[in-house]
Amino acid sequence: MSWILGSLIFWAVAIVLNIRLSRSDVAGKGVAVPVIFGLTILVLWEGMVRGFEVSPVLLPPPSAIFTTFFAKMDVLWVDLVQTFFKGALTGYVIGCGSAILIAIAVDRSPFLQRGLLPVGNFIAALPIVGLAPIMVMWFGFDWHSKAAVVVAMVFFPVLVNTVQGLQATDAMSRDLMRTYATGYSGTLMKLRLPAAMPFIFNGLKIATTLALIGAIVAEFFGSPIKGMGFRISTEVGRLSLDMVWAEIVVAAILGSGFYGLVALLEKRMTFWHPSQRG
Amino acid sequence: MKTLFPVAVVVAAIFALWYVFAVVLNAPWAYSKADRAGVELSFSEMVSDTMAQEKPRLPAPHQVGAEIWKTTVEKKITSKRSLIYHGWITLRATLLGFAFGTGLGVLLAVSIVYFRVMDMSVMPWIIASQTVPILAIAPMIVVVLAALQVNDIVAKGVISMYLSFFPVVVGMVKGLRSPDRMLLDQMKTYSSSASQTFWKLRLPSSTPYLFASLKVGVAASLIGAVVAELSLSQNGGLGARLLAGSYYGQTIQIWSALLSAATLAALMVFTMGLLEKVTLKRMGMAQ
Numbered sequence: 001m002s003w004i005l006g007s008l009i010f011w012a013v014a015i016v017l018n019i020r021l022s023r024s025d026v027a028g029k030g031v032a033v034p035v036i037f038g039l040t041i042l043v044l045w046e047g048m049v050r051g052f053e054v055s056p057v058l059l060p061p062p063s064a065i066f067t068t069f070f071a072k073m074d075v076l077w078v079d080l081v082q083t084f085f086k087g088a089l090t091g092y093v094i095g096c097g098s099a100i101l102i103a104i105a106v107d108r109s110p111f112l113q114r115g116l117l118p119v120g121n122f123i124a125a126l127p128i129v130g131l132a133p134i135m136v137m138w139f140g141f142d143w144h145s146k147a148a149v150v151v152a153m154v155f156f157p158v159l160v161n162t163v164q165g166l167q168a169t170d171a172m173s174r175d176l177m178r179t180y181a182t183g184y185s186g187t188l189m190k191l192r193l194p195a196a197m198p199f200i201f202n203g204l205k206i207a208t209t210l211a212l213i214g215a216i217v218a219e220f221f222g223s224p225i226k227g228m229g230f231r232i233s234t235e236v237g238r239l240s241l242d243m244v245w246a247e248i249v250v251a252a253i254l255g256s257g258f259y260g261l262v263a264l265l266e267k268r269m270t271f272w273h274p275s276q277r278g
Numbered sequence: 279m280k281t282l283f284p285v286a287v288v289v290a291a292i293f294a295l296w297y298v299f300a301v302v303l304n305a306p307w308a309y310s311k312a313d314r315a316g317v318e319l320s321f322s323e324m325v326s327d328t329m330a331q332e333k334p335r336l337p338a339p340h341q342v343g344a345e346i347w348k349t350t351v352e353k354k355i356t357s358k359r360s361l362i363y364h365g366w367i368t369l370r371a372t373l374l375g376f377a378f379g380t381g382l383g384v385l386l387a388v389s390i391v392y393f394r395v396m397d398m399s400v401m402p403w404i405i406a407s408q409t410v411p412i413l414a415i416a417p418m419i420v421v422v423l424a425a426l427q428v429n430d431i432v433a434k435g436v437i438s439m440y441l442s443f444f445p446v447v448v449g450m451v452k453g454l455r456s457p458d459r460m461l462l463d464q465m466k467t468y469s470s471s472a473s474q475t476f477w478k479l480r481l482p483s484s485t486p487y488l489f490a491s492l493k494v495g496v497a498a499s500l501i502g503a504v505v506a507e508l509s510l511s512q513n514g515g516l517g518a519r520l521l522a523g524s525y526y527g528q529t530i531q532i533w534s535a536l537l538s539a540a541t542l543a544a545l546m547v548f549t550m551g552l553l554e555k556v557t558l559k560r561m562g563m564a565q
Contacts, residue, residue: 015395022395030398037399058422115284119292125497126543127504129413130517130536133524138303138335209409216414220508221524229414233509236418244418248410255409 007047086143088215091150103162154207165199304328375438383446417509438499449491453484489554
């Protein structure tokens with residue numbers, strides 16, 4: 001009972017604190033308010049699970065998850081290497097790289113552009129994860145099949161964004177390049193690719209999450225005895241949910257970290273864009 | 279017309295590539311069959327064999343088409359082999375999740391626009407929530423919800439909801455904030471109340487944004503439902519067909535389930551587009 005009451009009181013205090021903070025103009029409140037909100041959720045979760053004695057098979061408390069997280073560090077690391085560095089990252093690099101190259105190749109033909117954009121947009125909305133069982137059949141159980149699924153998943157969003165980005169220059173700038181007597185490749189390197197960067201990065205950011213999802217879901221269809229998807233599906237079967245949640249924590253950190261890294265790169269490379277200067 | 283022809287060419291090119299790949303990928307099996315039978319295969323015989331294998335590595339488009347035709351038109355809808363039966367199961371979960379996702383998204387967006395605390399505390403977490411590969415934990419959520427005796431359509435719907443609420447929140451926040459100072463000031467000069475400003479200015483001007491998000495959201499929620507069915511396959515659904523096909527090496531079945539999911543996604547996005555067109559026209563906002 002004290003657990004429930006305690007967490008409820010914590011909740012009330014946090015709400016009042018957050019309302020006060022958001023109205024005041026203390027420096028750093030942009031970080032403090034969401035952090036307090038996140039902490040409150042963790043405290044409420046812990047309090048409710050302990051207070052109502054929820055079975056750990058259904059929902060383990062955060063403290064148990066963190067204990068497992070630190071105790072099983074070695075297993076988690078092996079899974080992470082298998083799923084992220086071998087599967088997701090290889091697929092991400094191949095998929096995004098080939099998408100950008102093909103977009104540049106297509107760029108010379110307005111006819112192909114007009115054809116590819118609607119088709120690519122359509123394919124990007126399809127449940128491509130469904131290709132996972134086929135890829136596992138073609139490329140075997142190891143990380144190659146996971147990388148292939150990731151390639152298929154990230155390819156179209158990046159392609160569509162790059163094609164759109166390459167169209168983003170206005171006639172005035174292109175004419176200016178013309179008056180400088182710049183050839184096709186010069187215009188591409190100096191004007192159109194830089195102008196396309198915000199679009200390309202938009203695609204790359206969408207692709208970070210897709211890559212992780214693809215690599216993990218593909219493991220549900222067959223994998224060697226390591227990997228985050230493999231661990232999640234087997235530990236669910238063994239009802240050790242604290243391990244599953246520990247994998248989720250890893251996935252969450254990984255997902256946000258990967259996204260953050262690409263966003264940071266974007267900030268570095270498109271510092272001139274209005275959305276980055278704000 | 280200007281885009282129709284190029285699109286047709288690109289689609290035709292995709293099918294042509296598909297046939298080429300089907301020949302290349304299925305050729306080894308055709309040759310090894312011929313080898314065991316002790317016959318020499320000519321090129322044209324090999325090609326015709328790759329088009330008609332029972333468990334090809336990559337089925338040719340017409341094989342998949344025939345399978346889809348067989349399992350939709352020629353089977354009774356109630357049959358467990360009918361793709362319409364499985365598609366309906368997936369569609370129900372998708373629509374349920376989509377409806378709840380949209381509702382949750384709109385509610386969150388309204389509270390974010392009107393309450394500064396919500397904006398500051400919840401918005402960063404909503405964005406962070408999308409960098410988490412949620413589909414990966416679908417099996418756990420599904421299993422836990424099933425253990426709580428929740429109807430399995432609801433369990434699948436929860437995954438769909440999680441995937442579809444995000445585009446709606448982001449789009450609606452943008453849309454509700456889209457009226458500029460001038461318009462808001464004008465509402466003030468009419469001495470309209472906060473609720474009148476909401477219903478007569480903010481909500482109508484957010485409609486185009488809402489529809490753009492709905493199109494993304496409905497496709498996302500189908501993906502959620504299909505993946506959820508991988509772990510909750512006992513009651514059927516397109517995801518369950520995928521899984522069963524992969525267990526028994528029935529590639530034609532996998533591809534036909536995949537293509538029906540794609541068709542379903544296309545139909546839903548198309549319906550949303552139609553709704554968008556009609557609504558915006560009635561509201562006098564069509565471009």
